[in-house]
């Protein structure tokens with residue numbers, strides 16, 4: 001199979017700019033095209049990652065970006081996959097190239113987000129669990145993040161200080177990142193003085209919602225050679241797997257897990273793999289690589305504590321060992337396997353359809369040695385991991 | 401009309417068919433008659449077991465007691481469609497509770513009068529019915545988890 005490469009990446013800085021998401025997407029797209037040295041008129045496929053909350057999907061589809069950049073007759077697709085929307089849009093574009101239907105694809109995700117908790121759209125919708133969990137339980141997204149955090153404390157003896165140390169590490173990582181929204185050094189004591197939102201998680205430990213845009217130019221390896229693309233980065237794997245039944249970990253926006261007593265359904269039996277583990281397992285399998293090959297990871301720190309869970313889900317350490325990795329400095333820039341050198345969601349906040357692409361942008365810059373003050377020395381392989389609502393998650397593995 | 405009848409008329413479930421309101425209330429799930437899998441909230445029309453084409457279900461009461469898998473609280477008022485009980489928001493606790501027979505974890509609010517400092521993972525809780533919010537006509541009730549006074553800890 002011929003390779004697909006990242007030829008260029010670009011972002012519109014994260015923030016609370018209060019402008020139309022299309023502007024962020026176009027800024028990011030033009031930056032990615034310039035980075036790749038690709039003329040927009042050569043793009044044969046535009047793959048958009050949808051935002052839904054502030055518009056309707058038809059309005060925010062790939063076609064919106066294609067029209068804004070100027071109609072050229074390119075084919076378009078639009079993907080909605082919650083937090084994994086960007087990776088799904090990437091996967092659609094990659095499949096087009098692998099199928100030989102095009103050589104150059106542009107993937108764009110951008111969002112404008114409201115203040116405060118992410119909330120379901122208005123109206124009475126008692127058939128929708130995402131609506132009902134607010135009405136019947138008052139269960140917000142931080143409720144679920146806090147359940148995982150408290151569980152870590154009970155199972156592994158994690159402390160509020162451990163969680164604060166994750167946040168402090170990411171604050172240091174993001175200080176010099178020009179695309180990060182929050183570039184402020186936080187001491188552990190500052191973080192522990194932040195107001196409690198969902199015990200044991202505090203305000204600055206919970207991912208904010210942000211405006212932002214990210215874009216990736218994907219091309220066939222042949223095209224990249226022909227066009228003289230500088231430092232192309234190989235796409236080794238894209239995983240967008242769904243959970244396997246029964247899903248026995250409580251997940252947003254659900255009221256309950258599946259019953260673990262359910263009869264096995266696989267021919268020949270066998271345990272199902274927990275969802276977060278399965279997301280990166282599928283990526284490692286496709287890439288023919290493992291956690292030991294990684295130079296860095298960008299993971300979805302929707303909360304400070306959740307980053308520790310990811311160390312284990314992506315196979316950096318065994319269950320219960322994440323706090324030790326953190327304290328040993330393994331996951332800090334300069335350590336064995338830096339995690340979230342970009343500063344992560346802690347420094348960005350979440351611009352949902354752009355976020356999985358922003359992770360790919362960061363890994364690309366790291367592999368090219370262009371990450372400036374946050375550069376991971378000699379990075380050769382990087383992974384992204386994320387998970388959102390409704391059974392969506394993604395992982396992308398890139399290599400030099 | 402007696403006070404009791406008035407009381408019963410005024411108190412109404414915030415959602416129909418999810419729980420009973422008798423003296424020993426329980427959650428109402430259902431069981432696929434083909435493969436036996438239990439669902440809560442109830443499955444309808446299709447069974448989610450990938451090996452099963454079942455489309456018929458029988459209602460079943462879930463275990464009234466379980467153990468806390470994890471817990472947290474809400475110290476800020478959630479956005480709509482959450483409806484606060486009073487003008488002044490009062491923080492409340494929530495727990496994800498593991499039911500051993502069903503091997504299922506069910507999220508619910510913790511009963512009034514208990515906060516996170518009263519809770520720990522592994523603690524035994526039981527289902528109660530309490531007020532959720534009110535309007536001019538009704539007090540809407542919902543299931544909550546209440547620490548068991550004589551409960552053992554895992």
Ligand SMILES: [Zn+2]
Nearest residue numbers: 432435447452
């Ligand atoms: Zn069934």
